[in-house]
Amino acid sequence: MRKAILVWIAVVGIANLFVGIHGCGSSGNRDTKFQQYYAQGQQLYEQHCSNCHQKDGRGLGLVYPPLAQSDYMDKDLDHVLCLMKYGLSGEIVVNGKAFNKEMKGVFSLTDLEVAEIATYIYNNWERDQGIIDISDVTKAHQKCDN
Amino acid sequence: MKFTKEMRSQFSHPFNLLAVCILFVGACVTKEKPLPIFGERELVGTDTVYHRIAPFQFVDQDSALVSNTTFQDKIYVADFFFTSCRTICPIMKTQMVRVYEATKEMPDVLLLSHTIDPEYDTVALLHDFAERLGVESKRWHFVTGSKDSIYKIAQTSYFATAMEDKSEPDGFIHSGAFLLIDKKGRIRGKYDGTKEEEVNRLIVDIKRLRSTNGI
Structure with missing residues (x-):
């Protein structure tokens, strides 16, 4: 019994330590929102995108283009925000290599969901673009050409 | 005895x-236990006759005829997919590329992917797909044929589900199974081609099967 209590105290202690570290490391609301977007974005990414683009964002051969290290993605954020929802067809060049397979958009995605996925893919794989807000998505979606 | x-x-x-x-x-x-032999078996005299893949003839990405003789004295891994599928096929193809890489130095091991959407997946499209995956046609055949013959061989020879279903997001239902076929055309393993651990097991089983000469 005594042993059990000691173990319990140790577990609670360690847990507190973790909460403490994370709590102190983040600086208020902005980061909480970022964390939420990022975490939600990761889930949505794994639901809608990673089948083809892979969990590690490396794509597959010349069939599915990579997202991790992709000059195509770095070039035009607004265009990427559009294609997630409205899809893309025809040839595109990513890192000097031609890809040509239609990607159907996920039309059911809300602006918030697009923002969350974008926050995930633009802050992962050595990218550090910060939060992509709903307002960025709404603005971009007004000018989509696909 | x-x-x-x-x-x-x-x-x-x-x-x-x-x-x-x-x-x-x-x-x-x-001594490891040999891999199981799937399907029904019959006793003919003193011999046991096992389920085998029925005779087939399809066309691959190079317009070459692919039949049982292509796989004579070969171990092969078979699956069913279609190029426009966005659900499980991309994962299956990622995993099949792993099998392809793992069997690079094994001349007696081949891969066979059947399209279940032959109307859309023409020879030219399969050729482009294989080329984009960066794989050699002589080791990995992507085949097309009449829809009926593909569905029939899937269901009766490989025990894999493959059929049209308009209510599905991409219009088809099919299993993500990879099937390991021995040199006598018998099924020796069934694996979920969407799961990395299962495909690891397949790669181990290919080696086991080779250690007994593929039979």
């Missing part, structure tokens, strides 16, 4: 029985 009177009397002695048990355990440790 029948139990004779003498054998029964041998087993009756506890020490002898113990010795026999140890022998069996020893055998298990030194």
